[in-house]
Amino acid sequence: MKRAIILVVNGTEHSVEVQPSDLLVDVLRDRLRLTGTKKGCGTGECGACTVLLDGKPVNSCLLLAIRCEGRQITTIEGLGTPDSLHVLQKAFIDNGAVQCGFCAPGMLLSAKALLDENPAPSEMDIRQALAGNICRCTGYVKIVKAVSSAARTMSGAEGGGR
Amino acid sequence: MNGSAIGVSRPRHDAVLQVTGRALYGDDYERPGMLYAKALRSRHPHARILKVDTSRALKLAGVKAVITAEDVPKNRYGFTHLDQPVLADDKVRYMGDVVAVVAATSWDAATEALDQIEVDYLPLPAVFDPVEAMKPDAPKVHGDSNIVSHIKIRSGDVTEGWRISSEIVEDVMRTQVVEHCHIEPHAALAELTDDGTYVIWSTVQRPFLIASDLSRILQYPMNKIRVITPAIGGGFGGKNEITIEPYVCLLAAKTKRPVKMVLSREEEFCGTTVRHPYIVKYRSGVTKDGKIVARQVEIISDSGAYVSWGESTLSKASIHAAGPYFIPHVRIDGYLVYTNNSIGGAMRGFGVPQVGFAYECHMDNIAAVIGMDPLEFRYKNLLTDNSSLPTGQVLEFVTLRETVRKAVELVGWKKEVEWE
Amino acid sequence: MLPRTLYIRPSDLTKALEALEEHGPGARVIAGGTDLIPSMRARTQLPSCLVDIQGLGLDTITRTDGFVRIGAACTFSELARSGIIREMFPVLREAASAIGAVQTRNLATIGGNLSSAVPSCDSAPALYVLKARLTLISLRQQRAIPVEEFFQGPRRTVLAPAEILAWIDVPVPPDRSGSAFLKIGRRKALTLAIVNAAASVCLAKDGSTVEDATISLGAVAPTPLRARKAEALLKGCTWSEELVKEAAWVASGETSPISDIRASADYRRELCKVLVRRALTHAWKRALGGDQR
Known part of the structure; x- marks a missing residue:
């Protein structure tokens, strides 16, 4: 019972054939080869597979791809590139917020959604926004610092946040 | 780079790739014509395997191969003890033991095939408590005793120590199982090239150890085994030894196609190593002025079904078991015990966190019994230059006292500490 | 890797009810999916057919005379954000904000939370003290029951086969x-x-x-x-x-x-x-x- 659907990922339309039971995370990784979205638990606990659906963070391991037709999906590949880093990505590097890096894509997308909605978050706002993303290496302190510093950069630099 | 690196934060050289999602981790690799492998694990904590029938699974669409114990050239591995089968043969000894592995053209086909593999088990009595397992009449996990090793450290004469003590304090502490929970699950992809080289992309922390283990398991020259470690999504000791690499190699050889395997989070919990739970008994004798003169320690480490790094972690724990304190009379006994639990393996600190937790709790209890400030009590007994450890090692350049003083100052433990 | 299933996205509520009726007891409603998808992955639930109730108008929060009507497909993020909820039912906002994490709340719905009927369900105590009433709809009937009569045990509710929890009416609390x-x-x-x-x-x-x-x-x-x-x-x-x-x-x-x-x-x-x-x-x-x- 395959069905052809159009997925809009990072602004680009992709036509893919999916089974109704195909999860968004698998379609992104295995079919579109967007492997920046990570798979840590498959049960919506770790947040490594976080993508933005119409700007809001969701666990792509809990989402049937077929339900995402016509919606805007943003993955880590759509946030910034090595040549043109998003302010958050630069802040993660500068603040040492990345160790093994496996949680980073999901963490960054959750942070992006937070800053889009709340440009001046408190530490508690940041911690709550990132509560669905588990990191086993850093202890979160530097991640919170990075998000906070990115928020300051973005508000100081007049729309410099891409 | 100029000047010292100390005290300076330097960005990781691969951080740009990590934050942009470009860094490639184990499961991000693929090869043309790749197959997908799934493991069938034991249904019992302890059982004899009477029969494994894979014929029905092999008939399913998409299934290319199923391997069982018969397919493994040398079906035993382990760092100190060759006690662990790659694929269970005579028995299953814990719920994580793998009985068969399927390679198929999709994850779905491989998963569905698992249901079609028939295994006849004869359930055996199981043992889950290491203290029970040490008893002579306990069910045996391997051979005729569950006690794998007994590590002894002797220094001075504890009988003399008890005689000169004014107080003797005893404690028993237990630590729990801990799974590493690296966010990236184990993944491995193997390909047998035309010139007969196995190329393996694996999330393992120690490529050369894996290559030598694979060489023995596959009975294949080590120079024809190439292990590539991509970016690793956390290890903490949990990726310190082979897990799924033999399966993908065996299946790649059998199918002549690249084969990938990735563990589920559930398999990470039930089928990979954990931090050993310890039962630690302390008995210490102290003099009236707060000097520890004797300490006896018994450590019981639950190895689970196989040894893995159990003996190494236990010896490290035993060496550290007296704590950073000078004690003239010491007796340490460490026991590594088989049970039908998850396998204890390497994890950050390698046995030391277990005893560290135990001896520091014990130190607090002793301080309370003799009515001394816990800090002053510790300070009085700290190792110094030229102190000898229970192992006989004589220490040099010991800065423990300075470190403690600085910590006290920074923490603001007390305004006035009467340093000895 | 989920077990195979059919998927139906009906264009309105009646069609959704017809689909449930037609596909029999194996059919399941999917709203947020945060409970159903992991259950399917663990193979504790094996629906033959999923009937999507997103986009059927069950995701609104409207104030009417004497009560507020919350569509069962409202997500917890929508509830936590809603001005009406914030102003009138802070208890419900607190419960909505306590569920999962941001990612979960962006998908999980209040109807799904109730219908999955786990004993730790966070939305239920809030709805109990607000004396909410649930409207259950099937092709045959529409009935409204007090929220307390909805649960029968862990993962068991009074929902009949092919019946949907459609909306929740919460009375405006009295003064003081x-x-x-x-x-x-x-x-x-x-x-x-x-x-x-x-x-x-x-x-x-x-x-x-x-x-x-x-x-x-x-x-x-x-x-x-x-x-x-x-x-x-x-x-x-x-x-x-x-x-x-x-x-x-x-x-x-x-x-x-x-x-x-x-x-x-x-x-x-x-x-x-x-x-x-x-x-x-x-x-x-x-x-x-x-x-x-």
Whole structure:
């Protein structure tokens, strides 16, 4: 019972054939080869597979791809590139917020959604926004610092946040 | 780079790739014509395997191969003890033991095939408590005793120590199982090239150890085994030894196609190593002025079904078991015990966190019994230059006292500490 | 890797009900999917067909005369964000914000949370103390029931095959009333409740006599429950700290918790006392108008 659907990922339309039971995370990784979205638990606990659906963070391991037709999906590949880093990505590097890096894509997308909605978050706002993303290496302190510093950069630099 | 690196934060050289999602981790690799492998694990904590029938699974669409114990050239591995089968043969000894592995053209086909593999088990009595397992009449996990090793450290004469003590304090502490929970699950992809080289992309922390283990398991020259470690999504000791690499190699050889395997989070919990739970008994004798003169320690480490790094972690724990304190009379006994639990393996600190937790709790209890400030009590007994450890090692350049003083100052433990 | 299934996206509610009817007992409604998808992955639920109820107009929050109607497909993020909820039912906002993490709340729906009927369901205690009514719809009938009559046991509800929980009507609370929700889990986020509790207090005109009080507890019985003995104890009495303590003690006695991986039964009973006392106190402050948050 395959069905052809159009997925809009990072602004680009992709036509893919999916089974109704195909999860968004698998379609992104295995079919579109967007492997920046990570798979840590498959049960919506770790947040490594976080993508933005119409700007809001969701666990792509809990989402049937077929339900995402016509919606805007943003993955880590759509946030910034090595040549043109998003302010958050630069802040993660500068603040040492990345160790093994496996949680980073999901963490960054959750942070992006937070800053889009709340440009001046408190530490508690940041911690709550990132509560669905588990990191086993850093202890979160530097991640919170990075998000906070990115928020300051973005508000100081007049729309410099891409 | 100029000047010292100390005290300076330097960005990781691969951080740009990590934050942009470009860094490639184990499961991000693929090869043309790749197959997908799934493991069938034991249904019992302890059982004899009477029969494994894979014929029905092999008939399913998409299934290319199923391997069982018969397919493994040398079906035993382990760092100190060759006690662990790659694929269970005579028995299953814990719920994580793998009985068969399927390679198929999709994850779905491989998963569905698992249901079609028939295994006849004869359930055996199981043992889950290491203290029970040490008893002579306990069910045996391997051979005729569950006690794998007994590590002894002797220094001075504890009988003399008890005689000169004014107080003797005893404690028993237990630590729990801990799974590493690296966010990236184990993944491995193997390909047998035309010139007969196995190329393996694996999330393992120690490529050369894996290559030598694979060489023995596959009975294949080590120079024809190439292990590539991509970016690793956390290890903490949990990726310190082979897990799924033999399966993908065996299946790649059998199918002549690249084969990938990735563990589920559930398999990470039930089928990979954990931090050993310890039962630690302390008995210490102290003099009236707060000097520890004797300490006896018994450590019981639950190895689970196989040894893995159990003996190494236990010896490290035993060496550290007296704590950073000078004690003239010491007796340490460490026991590594088989049970039908998850396998204890390497994890950050390698046995030391277990005893560290135990001896520091014990130190607090002793301080309370003799009515001394816990800090002053510790300070009085700290190792110094030229102190000898229970192992006989004589220490040099010991800065423990300075470190403690600085910590006290920074923490603001007390305004006035009467340093000895 | 999910088991194969059919998927139907109906264009309206009637078509959804027809699809459920047509595909029989194997058909399941999918709303947020945050409970259903992991269950399918674990193969504890194997639906032959999924009927999507997103986009059928069941995701609105509307204020009507005397009550607020919440569509069952409203996500917890939408509830937490809603001005109407914030203003009128802070207890529901607290419960909505306590569920999962941001990612979960962006998908999970209030109808799904209720229909999955786990004893630790966070939205139920809040809806209990708000005396909400649920509307259940099938092709044959439409019925409205008090939320307390919805649950029959762990993962069991009164929903008949091919019947959908469509919306939730929450009456506007009377003057001089307030309510609050509290939850303790093993972590602060992404966790199931060890115990969750909600309470509401309605004061008489004198500002100190308790005219009405409701207390609800979750994760301490096969279904969320009302602590009716404790409520009765409060009614008609003058508010005092001692009274609240006693009510909390009585409420704890009305539970039948189990020991599990999250906590022991004894710990849960103790936690009930603490959470009920705090929830009542918070609700009382709100009833006094001292804390509108």
